Amino acid sequence: MTVRCRIAPSPTGPLHIGTARTALFNFLFARRHGGTFILRLEDTDVARSSVEHERDILEGLHWLGLDWDEGPAVGTLPERGAWGPYRQMERIASYREAAERLLSEGKAYECFCTPDELAADRAAQEAAREAPRYVGRCAGLTAERRAALRAEGRKPVVRFRIGEGKVAFDDIVRGRVEIETSALGGDLVILRSDGTPLYHFTVVVDDAAMAISHVIRGEDHLSNTPKHILLFRALGVEVPAFAHLPLILNPDRTKMSKRKSQTAVAAYRAEGFIREGIVNHLALLGWSSGSDDEVFAVEELIERFDLARVQSSGAVFDRERLEWLNGQWIRRLPEAELVERLLPVLAEQLGARIAAGVPGRVPATEDLVPLLPLIRERIGRLGEAGDVMGFFFLDEPIADPALLVPKRWDAATTAEGLRVARGILAVPDPVAFEAEPIESALRAAAETHGWKAGDLFMALRVAATGRTATPPLFDTLVALGRDRTLARIDAALEVLR
Numbered sequence: 001m002t003v004r005c006r007i008a009p010s011p012t013g014p015l016h017i018g019t020a021r022t023a024l025f026n027f028l029f030a031r032r033h034g035g036t037f038i039l040r041l042e043d044t045d046v047a048r049s050s051v052e053h054e055r056d057i058l059e060g061l062h063w064l065g066l067d068w069d070e071g072p073a074v075g076t077l078p079e080r081g082a083w084g085p086y087r088q089m090e091r092i093a094s095y096r097e098a099a100e101r102l103l104s105e106g107k108a109y110e111c112f113c114t115p116d117e118l119a120a121d122r123a124a125q126e127a128a129r130e131a132p133r134y135v136g137r138c139a140g141l142t143a144e145r146r147a148a149l150r151a152e153g154r155k156p157v158v159r160f161r162i163g164e165g166k167v168a169f170d171d172i173v174r175g176r177v178e179i180e181t182s183a184l185g186g187d188l189v190i191l192r193s194d195g196t197p198l199y200h201f202t203v204v205v206d207d208a209a210m211a212i213s214h215v216i217r218g219e220d221h222l223s224n225t226p227k228h229i230l231l232f233r234a235l236g237v238e239v240p241a242f243a244h245l246p247l248i249l250n251p252d253r254t255k256m257s258k259r260k261s262q263t264a265v266a267a268y269r270a271e272g273f274i275r276e277g278i279v280n281h282l283a284l285l286g287w288s289s290g291s292d293d294e295v296f297a298v299e300e301l302i303e304r305f306d307l308a309r310v311q312s313s314g315a316v317f318d319r320e321r322l323e324w325l326n327g328q329w330i331r332r333l334p335e336a337e338l339v340e341r342l343l344p345v346l347a348e349q350l351g352a353r354i355a356a357g358v359p360g361r362v363p364a365t366e367d368l369v370p371l372l373p374l375i376r377e378r379i380g381r382l383g384e385a386g387d388v389m390g391f392f393f394l395d396e397p398i399a400d401p402a403l404l405v406p407k408r409w410d411a412a413t414t415a416e417g418l419r420v421a422r423g424i425l426a427v428p429d430p431v432a433f434e435a436e437p438i439e440s441a442l443r444a445a446a447e448t449h450g451w452k453a454g455d456l457f458m459a460l461r462v463a464a465t466g467r468t469a470t471p472p473l474f475d476t477l478v479a480l481g482r483d484r485t486l487a488r489i490d491a492a493l494e495v496l497r
Helices: 017-032 051-063 092-104 115-127 143-151 199-209 219-234 265-271 275-283 298-304 319-332 335-355 365-378 382-392 411-426 435-449 453-465 473-480 482-496
Strands: 004-007 036-039 108-111 157-160 166-171 175-180 188-191 214-218 241-245
Touching: 004 017, 004 214, 017 036, 017 051, 017 214, 017 241, 017 265, 017 275, 017 298, 051 265, 092 108, 092 157, 092 188, 092 199, 157 219, 166 219, 166 241, 175 219, 188 199, 199 219, 214 219, 219 241, 265 275, 275 298, 275 319, 319 365, 335 365, 335 382, 365 382, 365 473, 411 435, 411 453, 411 482, 435 453, 435 473, 453 473, 453 482, 473 482
Parallel strands: 004 036, 214 241
Antiparallel strands: 108 157, 157 188, 166 175
């Protein structure tokens, strides 16, 4: 079978983590089987769709590396594929044509029911504790009766005949699924009175027109699948295979939503999560590699991906796990690539502080390269870079003088300790300005004065960096350089006066 699968987001909101996971699974499946990955925009909800949301979705998927073989243009990618267009609002004629065919074959009919009539039906069903469903009032109207209703000014919708019986299918993830048509809510509206199509109709017409072989989507669409299968059959086309992915859950096992969790991919990107970490984490949301391995490049995911290893139970989105994976990938990035990704982050973060009046400069490539060994293990997100290494480039005053004083010391002892440290660091010989000689000399000085070395080191750390937690202290002092280190100790001593 030629594999053709698709992701079909609606541009009514930013790219959601769940949509990104579904896109990833479709992408991996297509690549694993040498198939085609298609992007289609379901933009018929004109009132809620926006160009901004469309751009966010397209750019987000492109940033994640989930480039499509067929679909709309984005950035430098042109629209591609012979099955387009790939926006539903550009395919309206095809939906009307399909609806006319169903009408002519008696598989659909015009429904003239008013909103008041439908509301009354629902109220009666609720009173009788029945499931809401269309009662079929217009299912057998004669041509004369339809003409009379039109003469009254009524504009009909088009309903698809659901029929009676059972719909059964074999879901790749969930196994055999059987649903009685009586549970589907009655005959289905496929065209509104203004001629615009509804989701259930457009998705089937498009999947049929684009020869989609596998529909891989979220569990929340499982209840829609019987309606779609009936529509595929009515249109006389082959029914694709279905695989319904588990829901992504909050830690409390409720469905992931923006009320309880951060759901927009762009927000994670803004925090400094990198594409490799996010893709790795998304792949493990409901899929098992079959091993204890957790860190996978996309090439490894393609090689291993199998829908048979997708679980049916919900997958919990664990931010701590995402941060761990992201840190793993930051440490795996080639040096040049990590520098390239850090530069714009630091330019934004440090540039904002410089604009606010803090003395300093934005680093260049040559500034970052020697610092990478100090900071790689200390950042889980690119967004942490400003806090972890900003002091190398900014001369910020110490925000809280109390930080200078270790718990076992007072201000006078701290000042004495810093003066001793300054004296050692200021002399070129016999102490070279390198990590090991600096540490040895300072430890010896602490022992001579009866201080715990940790207290002296903490006072010096805060004096030199303004922080209580930094990369390794002595490597940090070397990276700052003798002159800047001494200048900062002098500034700290002024604070202690």
